[in-house]
Amino acid sequence: MYLLLFSLTCYATKRDTIVNSFKFKTVIIDPGHGAKTEGSPPGHYSRGADGSFSSERNVTLAIALKLQAAIEKDVTGVKAVLTRKTEADVSWERRAEIANENKGNLFISLHCNSLSDRLVRERVGTKKGKPVYRSVRVPDRSGKGALMLIYGLHRSREEENAIKNNQIEEDSDLNGSGLDPNDPTVIILTAEYKRKFRKQSVAIANYINDEIVGGDGRRSEGLREQGIYVLCHSAMPSVLVETGYINNPDDEAYLNSEDGQNEIVASIVRAILNYKKQAEQ
Numbered sequence: 001m002y003l004l005l006f007s008l009t010c011y012a013t014k015r016d017t018i019v020n021s022f023k024f025k026t027v028i029i030d031p032g033h034g035a036k037t038e039g040s041p042p043g044h045y046s047r048g049a050d051g052s053f054s055s056e057r058n059v060t061l062a063i064a065l066k067l068q069a070a071i072e073k074d075v076t077g078v079k080a081v082l083t084r085k086t087e088a089d090v091s092w093e094r095r096a097e098i099a100n101e102n103k104g105n106l107f108i109s110l111h112c113n114s115l116s117d118r119l120v121r122e123r124v125g126t127k128k129g130k131p132v133y134r135s136v137r138v139p140d141r142s143g144k145g146a147l148m149l150i151y152g153l154h155r156s157r158e159e160e161n162a163i164k165n166n167q168i169e170e171d172s173d174l175n176g177s178g179l180d181p182n183d184p185t186v187i188i189l190t191a192e193y194k195r196k197f198r199k200q201s202v203a204i205a206n207y208i209n210d211e212i213v214g215g216d217g218r219r220s221e222g223l224r225e226q227g228i229y230v231l232c233h234s235a236m237p238s239v240l241v242e243t244g245y246i247n248n249p250d251d252e253a254y255l256n257s258e259d260g261q262n263e264i265v266a267s268i269v270r271a272i273l274n275y276k277k278q279a280e281q
């Protein structure tokens with residue numbers, strides 16, 4: 001579930017983070033969510049969605065660990081760095097820092113999707129000749145398949161409101177209207193993002209989507225733009241992969257199975273190989 005989205009404000013504090021090498025050396029793998037532990041540093045944390053027998057945070061970590069091993073085995077000369085190696089959650093802020101500190105060439109965030117319960121009116125009886133209703137929550141298990149999220153450059157009204165109501169704006173010295181258009185680092189990163197990172201983010205998202213649909217024969221909702229903190233603050237091409245719906249019984253079984261996890265990993269590795277070839281040309 002992509003609850004971590006809110007800040008569309010893209011900015012950089014260090015100019016050097018936006019200089020990208022054409023040599024593809026490092027993939028950052030970001031297992032979404034985690035269990036917040038006592039004494040965690042300040043920041044934003046999110047425990048993720050739950051299925052009927054499993055949790056998003058455990059599924060994303062299992063897939064991430066397999067993906068790291070597979071990249072280091074099958075993608076020659078490329079190192080894979082994890083933003084989280086244990087069950088303990090890592091703040092979104094720290095995840096973006098890890099990505100930038102390690103000079104990642106590509107950022108892949110792993111998540112599971114989930115639909116909220118639906119609220120329906122149910123007739124429970126009759127009182128004085130009139131029907132009596134109550135509202136009940138009904139799980140919505142209709143979501144199925146993968147979804148690729150890429151950082152959106154244009155804000156929707158809901159996103160504007162989410163940003164306005166969000167703490168991070170205050171934390172990051174930015175006023176409610178977003179970034180200072182005259183700040184040179186903002187100008188550079190925005191231009192850079194538009195020109196290169198954005199194009200490459202779409203490319204990796206398409207490669208992964210093609211493998212999941214064409215290679216594995218799974219359903220996908222394709223690519224969607226979204227304002228996502230970890231994508232926005234990582235100065236590199238980035239994609240968030242919703243690997244499946246954890247509140248759909250078929251998807252949950254798949255996401256927790258060895259075969260399912262290995263299939264997702266193999267698809268992402270094939271996509272990275274295609275992407276690397278294209279990026280280094």
Ligand SMILES: [Zn+2]
Nearest residue numbers: 001002032111
């Ligand atoms: Zn999530």
